[in-house]
Amino acid sequence: MLRxxxxxxxxxxxxxxxxxxxxxxxxxxxxGLEAVVIEDxxxxxxxxxMWYKIGSADEPRGKSGIxxxxxxxxxxxxxxxxxGAFSATVEAQGGDDNAFTYYDxxxxxxxxxxxxxxxxxxxxxxxxxxxxxxxxxxxxxxxVIIEERAQRTDxxxxxxxxxxxxxxxxxxxxxxTPVIGWKHEAEALTREDALSFYxxxxxxxxxxLVVAGDVNPDEVRAMAEAHYGPIAPTPGLGERHRxxxxxxxxxxxxxxxDPRVAQPYVxxxxxAPERNAGAQEKAAxxxxxxxxxxxxxxxxxxxxxxxxxxxxxxxxxxxxxxxLSLDISDFGFVAIPTxxxxxxDLEAAVDGVxxxxxxxxxxxxxxxxxxxxxxxxxxxxxxxxxxxxxxxxSALTSGLTVADVQAWPDILQAVTPxxxxxxxxxVLNRNNAVTGWLERPDAPKVEVTQ
Amino acid sequence: MLRxxxxxxxxxxxxxxxxxxxxxxxxxxxxGLEAVVIEDxxxxxxxxxMWYKIGSADEPRGKSGIxxxxxxxxxxxxxxxxxGAFSATVEAQGGDDNAFTYYDxxxxxxxxxxxxxxxxxxxxxxxxxxxxxxxxxxxxxxxVIIEERAQRTDxxxxxxxxxxxxxxxxxxxxxxTPVIGWKHEAEALTREDALSFYxxxxxxxxxxLVVAGDVNPDEVRAMAEAHYGPIAPTPGLGERHRxxxxxxxxxxxxxxxDPRVAQPYVxxxxxAPERNAGAQEKAAxxxxxxxxxxxxxxxxxxxxxxxxxxxxxxxxxxxxxxxLSLDISDFGFVAIPTxxxxxxDLEAAVDGVxxxxxxxxxxxxxxxxxxxxxxxxxxxxxxxxxxxxxxxxSALTSGLTVADVQAWPDILQAVTPxxxxxxxxxVLNRNNAVTGWLERPDAPKVEVTQ
Numbered sequence: 001m002l003r004x005x006x007x008x009x010x011x012x013x014x015x016x017x018x019x020x021x022x023x024x025x026x027x028x029x030x031x032g033l034e035a036v037v038i039e040d041x042x043x044x045x046x047x048x049x050m051w052y053k054i055g056s057a058d059e060p061r062g063k064s065g066i067x068x069x070x071x072x073x074x075x076x077x078x079x080x081x082x083x084g085a086f087s088a089t090v091e092a093q094g095g096d097d098n099a100f101t102y103y104d105x106x107x108x109x110x111x112x113x114x115x116x117x118x119x120x121x122x123x124x125x126x127x128x129x130x131x132x133x134x135x136x137x138x139x140x141x142x143x144v145i146i147e148e149r150a151q152r153t154d155x156x157x158x159x160x161x162x163x164x165x166x167x168x169x170x171x172x173x174x175x176x177t178p179v180i181g182w183k184h185e186a187e188a189l190t191r192e193d194a195l196s197f198y199x200x201x202x203x204x205x206x207x208x209l210v211v212a213g214d215v216n217p218d219e220v221r222a223m224a225e226a227h228y229g230p231i232a233p234t235p236g237l238g239e240r241h242r243x244x245x246x247x248x249x250x251x252x253x254x255x256x257x258d259p260r261v262a263q264p265y266v267x268x269x270x271x272a273p274e275r276n277a278g279a280q281e282k283a284a285x286x287x288x289x290x291x292x293x294x295x296x297x298x299x300x301x302x303x304x305x306x307x308x309x310x311x312x313x314x315x316x317x318x319x320x321x322x323x324l325s326l327d328i329s330d331f332g333f334v335a336i337p338t339x340x341x342x343x344x345d346l347e348a349a350v351d352g353v354x355x356x357x358x359x360x361x362x363x364x365x366x367x368x369x370x371x372x373x374x375x376x377x378x379x380x381x382x383x384x385x386x387x388x389x390x391x392x393x394s395a396l397t398s399g400l401t402v403a404d405v406q407a408w409p410d411i412l413q414a415v416t417p418x419x420x421x422x423x424x425x426x427v428l429n430r431n432n433a434v435t436g437w438l439e440r441p442d443a444p445k446v447e448v449t450q
Numbered sequence: 451m452l453r454x455x456x457x458x459x460x461x462x463x464x465x466x467x468x469x470x471x472x473x474x475x476x477x478x479x480x481x482g483l484e485a486v487v488i489e490d491x492x493x494x495x496x497x498x499x500m501w502y503k504i505g506s507a508d509e510p511r512g513k514s515g516i517x518x519x520x521x522x523x524x525x526x527x528x529x530x531x532x533x534g535a536f537s538a539t540v541e542a543q544g545g546d547d548n549a550f551t552y553y554d555x556x557x558x559x560x561x562x563x564x565x566x567x568x569x570x571x572x573x574x575x576x577x578x579x580x581x582x583x584x585x586x587x588x589x590x591x592x593x594v595i596i597e598e599r600a601q602r603t604d605x606x607x608x609x610x611x612x613x614x615x616x617x618x619x620x621x622x623x624x625x626x627t628p629v630i631g632w633k634h635e636a637e638a639l640t641r642e643d644a645l646s647f648y649x650x651x652x653x654x655x656x657x658x659l660v661v662a663g664d665v666n667p668d669e670v671r672a673m674a675e676a677h678y679g680p681i682a683p684t685p686g687l688g689e690r691h692r693x694x695x696x697x698x699x700x701x702x703x704x705x706x707x708d709p710r711v712a713q714p715y716v717x718x719x720x721x722a723p724e725r726n727a728g729a730q731e732k733a734a735x736x737x738x739x740x741x742x743x744x745x746x747x748x749x750x751x752x753x754x755x756x757x758x759x760x761x762x763x764x765x766x767x768x769x770x771x772x773x774l775s776l777d778i779s780d781f782g783f784v785a786i787p788t789x790x791x792x793x794x795d796l797e798a799a800v801d802g803v804x805x806x807x808x809x810x811x812x813x814x815x816x817x818x819x820x821x822x823x824x825x826x827x828x829x830x831x832x833x834x835x836x837x838x839x840x841x842x843x844s845a846l847t848s849g850l851t852v853a854d855v856q857a858w859p860d861i862l863q864a865v866t867p868x869x870x871x872x873x874x875x876x877v878l879n880r881n882n883a884v885t886g887w888l889e890r891p892d893a894p895k896v897e898v899t900q
Binding site for chain 2: 249251
């Protein structure tokens with residue numbers, strides 16, 4: 001079982017949502033279930049995804065990790081499906097399945113031959129309300145998620161550092177709590193915690209069905225009505241509201257040392273606006289800004305200045321931004337020093353690049369290149385129907401609409417150099433920032449040559 | 451009206467709880483109301499306090515400030531007492547009254563001639579369950595608390611800085627949220643928020659009555675039974691449980707600049723254990739440690755090294771610790787530089803003093819002097835019956851018992867130099883620390899002379 005916990009991206013690749021309006025159909029069932037059908041008839045396969053508008057940032061205080069824990073427990077069976085039989089059935093049908101949890105959503109998906117879609121809907125509808133949890137199942141699976149945390153986080157200084165940095169980034173908002181949960185809280189999660197969360201939030205009026213592949217929208221709708229239509233919604237489920245940040249008035253700085261550190265680095269994150277329905281322009285400008293400063297290119301500003309100049313200070317640089325978030329997001333950079341560069345020197349050098357950029361503005365050649373690349377990414381993305389399904393599912397559970405997803409490529413293309421510069425001026429506010437240094441404790445003292 | 455919001459002590463005076471076992475009587479009513487009677491017959495006056503085991507750290511997420519807001523609203527009247535009439539009545543009787551809110555408790559008190567005690571209990575019992583709130587009252591008083599915040603916090607860079615530092619100190623625990631509330635949340639508090647909080651937590655089984663002064667315990671008990679006895683408890687009110695901290699793995703550092711800063715300073719706080727029922731020894735050792743390092747004396751280690759040496763670097767130094775807390779507390783120091791000392795130099799100098807202390811251990815002469823001073827403080831404190839009442843009320847709403855309060859002076863006296871050194875080794879862990887610099891933006895660059 002490869003169920004995955006999405007880890008906040010710090011070294012990530014830019015994800016671009018494509019416009020594919022002509023092959024996307026939507027409908028909503030009377031019980032509130034939203035559905036998106038993406039047609040792709042190149043091969044007789046289909047991806048069936050159920051996205052719930054519930055993530056770790058919706059957890060009750062002190063119950064961190066319950067969204068992810070419940071994701072695991074969703075494979076523990078119902079009246080008609082034995083524990084573990086869900087994935088075994090998918091596999092026996094020649095398919096594969098998986099699930100993932102993030103701050104704003106939890107999703108389950110199966111990829112199967114098209115003629116198995118009905119079976120997938122049967123099983124997914126069955127576990128939307130029919131989950132049966134024994135105390136034994138809960139005890140066993142809790143050990144599994146604690147082990148998952150041990151592997152992914154507790155044994156990885158960079159992951160631990162990420163948790164500490166995010167906790168410092170958010171003074172109030174639950175995005176400061178790790179998706180997998182603080183260890184001491186995850187260890188104390190109970191069957192009742194999971195069932196309470198499940199009963200409230202796993203409901204057709206809190207879910208988005210995405211079906212992508214070799215399907216006919218009318219047939220998908222009929223099938224969805226048959227399987228999901230009879231499921232009662234959770235009454236009184238209001239808007240999602242999380243607490244918001246107070247003004248941040250001072251940069252937070254963290255330095256962590258750990259003997260297990262493979263590569264030291266400096267990382268800084270700034271609070272940044274997210275993509276909002278009907279208002280994605282700032283997020284688009286920040287997306288281009290991240291590419292200009294530190295995209296996957298040897299020609300980014302940071303790479304040229306710090307990696308490929310006369311006296312390289314970095315062996316890796318990157319800028320990152322992911323605007324897909326229900327609430328506030330962050331913009332940041334990361335840089336790994338050359339062996340003879342201190343993190344202090346490297347940070348100062350990055351700040352020099354940022355200052356030069358704010359002073360000199362956008363290089364038109366680089367800007368045009370990035371625009372072309374973004375357009376190409378969009379076109380290539382159309383070939384990946386699973387990626388499209390994820391784009392729609394994550395967007396619709398993060399406060400966006402199908403129209404927003406489809407408008408995004410054109411909004412990206414409409415960004416001007418002035419937009420990018422203004423976005424940089426707005427977001428590069430040190431008061432909203434957390435700067436982190438991760439090093440080995442035996443980091444040698446560096447002689448700085450003048 | 452002088453209702454006060456307790457502000458976290460950073461430049462505070464050490465508070466010592468006295469033993470006065472011979473004049474303290476306790477009882478508990480069948481409805482759960484705990485009571486403490488402290489006799490002091492020197493003058494025909496009495497202090498009547500009602501302490502609720504509910505403070506800002508018990509607030510629902512996103513409703514910060516509701517405990518303090520409700521404290522204000524408690525003066526808005528009942529069926530028998532008109533809005534504002536509570537304090538007017540106390541004043542007309544020649545007394546005064548007040549209230550205060552902190553992380554772990556909310557308290558109301560009146561100081562009156564002894565023969566008015568019955569009237570005070572009548573009115574306090576009346577508003578424990580009988581509060582009537584109009585929307586107008588709520589709207590008006592919300593403007594008052596926002597103005598209070600504007601005066602105390604938003605116009606004071608040191609107070610704002612304190613909020614940012616506390617938010618960085620606690621990665622999970624609600625002690626990171628300001629007692630007065632984040633402004634944007636306090637502005638949104640409603641009548642229903644206040645009433646919901648009130649109905650649940652203002653109850654005899656969540657309160658401690660403290661009566662101190664020229665009273666007879668039997669008479670106080672009879673009077674309390676008459677006035678408070680008939681009040682129904684809140685059913686199902688369980689133990690107070692707050693979320694706890696995950697491991698803190700990296701010091702957080704904050705530097706804030708503000709043109710309104712009168713005195714720059716460096717401040718560092720470390721997470722520290724609190725006084726626990728039956729286990730106050732570590733807190734006692736930290737109390738002595740704070741005195742040794744930076745107590746109110748020109749002979750503290752920090753003062754001697756940084757203020758009164760050959761080349762003074764500080765015009766003020768202090769170490770602080772307050773063990774009276776339901777959950778985890780903090781230990782810290784603050785230092786204000788001389789005009790020609792940078793905060794970096796000052797911080798390094800403080801760290802030098804701490805390192806020397808850890809290496810050289812406790813100076814026996816200073817240790818003996820502090821022990822004598824703590825004993826003297828205790829004896830003087832007996833003369834302040836209001837202070838005694840506060841000691842018992844705050845202790846009993848912070849997880850301690852009457853026996854703990856009475857044992858505290860002897861536990862302080864039993865602290866050994868080895869205890870202090872061990873406490874210092876345990877608590878001075880930079881991973882658990884937040885270090886803050888507060889400066890004016892025009893702070894001149896300092897030439898450091900070698």
